[in-house]
Amino acid sequence: MLRSLLIYDSRDFVTASATAAMTAIGAGRKAVAAWRAAPAAPDAALASMRAAGIDEWRSRVLVWDAARTPDAAYRLLTTTELAMIGSADPLAAMWSGPSMSLDGCVCRIGAGRYTPMIAAGHIGLTTGVVPDLSLRIGEHLTALGLPLPLVPALLPYATQDWLDHLQQLFPSDWHAITSWPSTVPLARVEAYLLALIADRALLPPK
Numbered sequence: 001m002l003r004s005l006l007i008y009d010s011r012d013f014v015t016a017s018a019t020a021a022m023t024a025i026g027a028g029r030k031a032v033a034a035w036r037a038a039p040a041a042p043d044a045a046l047a048s049m050r051a052a053g054i055d056e057w058r059s060r061v062l063v064w065d066a067a068r069t070p071d072a073a074y075r076l077l078t079t080t081e082l083a084m085i086g087s088a089d090p091l092a093a094m095w096s097g098p099s100m101s102l103d104g105c106v107c108r109i110g111a112g113r114y115t116p117m118i119a120a121g122h123i124g125l126t127t128g129v130v131p132d133l134s135l136r137i138g139e140h141l142t143a144l145g146l147p148l149p150l151v152p153a154l155l156p157y158a159t160q161d162w163l164d165h166l167q168q169l170f171p172s173d174w175h176a177i178t179s180w181p182s183t184v185p186l187a188r189v190e191a192y193l194l195a196l197i198a199d200r201a202l203l204p205p206k
Helices: 002-007 016-037 043-052 056-068 079-086 115-120 123-129 132-144 148-165 174-179 186-198
Strands: none
Touching: 016 043, 016 079, 016 132, 016 148, 043 056, 043 079, 079 132, 132 148, 132 186, 148 186
């Protein structure tokens, strides 16, 4: 997890690739809204998730769950998966954590490589490389009209908040690890911004 926090560089987020991820998440949310509007036709949702590279077993579970809980259909999709659904292009590298702890590579992990992490069942590994939290922060910053280079500065506060909210039922409870980052409310990101201001790392607007 520490490696993940250290590898982020604010300069990487001043790019079109960084903002493209936010567009992809928005498109993914629109697609999910369309699936919810047509619950009797789950084939489109299943085909889209397959095309996005989401695991077949997980895709079928999501469709099964949507048929039984239509009011909360596809609520288990992570922010990363929404970005994958919303764009055929792979998620830009700056959103991902380091791959070293997973496979020894001195590089960033590619989006969607969840299976080895689930098998590992190690909280530090999973929280360090899954990009859901950074993407969710970026989504809220975009909504506030603030620059994406603030993401690395906010991550330490958000990561501690994540760990404080984590409630695993068993060591490989991957859903418990990934569910909170994808549902972080705007108020929490505003609290992180206020903490930056209190620490004099960020000046408030005049």
